[in-house]
Amino acid sequence: MHDVREITVMENIHGENDHIAYHINEDLTGKGIFVANVMGAPGIGKTTVIKNLIAKLRGHMPYVIEGDIESDIDTRALRAMGIKAFQINTFGACHLDAPLVHNAVQNIEFDEPGILFIENVGNLVCPAEFSIGEHTKILICSVTEGSDKPYKYPLAFEKAGMIILNKVDLAPYLEFDESFFMKGLRAINKNAPVIKASSKTGEGFEEAAGWLADQAAQALAGR
Amino acid sequence: MHEYPITEKIVDITKKHGEKFRASKIGAITLVVGEQSGFIGESIQMYFDIIAEGTICEGAQLTIKGVKPQLKCSACGAFFVRAPLSFACPQCGGDGEPTEIGKEFYIESITIETEEEEAAGPDGEASGVAGTGNGEAGSVASPENGEVGSVAGSGGEAGGAAGTGNDEAGSVASPENGEVGSVAGGAAGTEGKRDA
């Protein structure tokens, strides 16, 4: 007998990624590691911001995973500064996903509690769609990108726990419409702190590091 | 590029459900893909034929239901599709807040063909069979506030269901601040079914 039937499936295709992400988070929380997924366009200043935050986060052991399409220059630079840094190369893929991070995390010895920064692949679209086990997402944007980015890439702004508006030292040379930027951003994200920062002047990083330390304390309390 | 691994996942999930019903062939697959899921229906379609080759999914008709993202006005509560470079409500000008509508990314249904004596039932408890009053699948885990359900396409009422057969995938908590269940098209979990 030949039988044809329709079956309701209703299965989330991201299910497996999210499942792995959940376990990464659970495992690292248990080890006292707070995980920040650092996202932003290529060259926006992700690595620079991570270095500056680490410099301010005294008393928190820093770990960094660098997601990059193919190089490891950022990782080498971080190691040269004495930071425990690890490389994931995606070989063409435009974002990190939970299985990639899971493999990397398994090979890292977290000998002390601390904060793990995961620098995602430079891209303002795809990384926002994939959980990789983070406690929070830090979105780096910059005055050089233009003020319309919350409108064009709403998901990245919506999902961010903290937003760093970077390279503000360059603002005098640009036309960055801050009120238009903030209006769009606040429509879709009411809670994330928005911190103006510059690695040239050092402004903003104290505040951003303070926010992260608070989040880490909350996430890891009672583990 | 980005759609290749996810299309493999679609074929895997379909095979898993098909095998549960001892299907000899998958005739059709219906996917729900929100425009803000980050996945492009055309690309999935393109990879599908290559990946499905040699599996029970080979030759299956792939139907992709797109969903336009909608915002919910924080002032008047209206749902709307936004205009370019604006989040303002077309009715009252209030700020539109993000919803889960447009982020869907799930397999809604498959059509299976079986060649067996008696109509094969699933091995063990599985998702409801459409036609037999999809109470089973439909009643589970419709996300709170019904935002998703209304657009998800499965007959209007039951959109966000996680099939009873897929606790694993369906119940997964994405580890971000508690928004969990309603993430990604409502096919994600029921409360209380979360992985311990």
Ligand SMILES: Nc1nc2c(ncn2[C@@H]2O[C@H](COP(=O)(O)OP(=O)(O)OP(=O)(O)O)[C@@H](O)[C@H]2O)c(=O)[nH]1
């Ligand atoms: N003027 C100025 N330049 C900055 C600032 N932050 C970063 N830069 C410069 O921007 C460039 C890119 O910085 P990175 O930190 O490498 O950026 P990234 O986002 O990690 O780049 P990818 O990993 O390649 O995507 C470098 O030349 C930095 O020196 C800033 O606050 N002000």
Ligand SMILES: [Mg+2]
């Ligand atoms: Mg970098």
Ligand SMILES: [Zn+2]
């Ligand atoms: Zn309104």
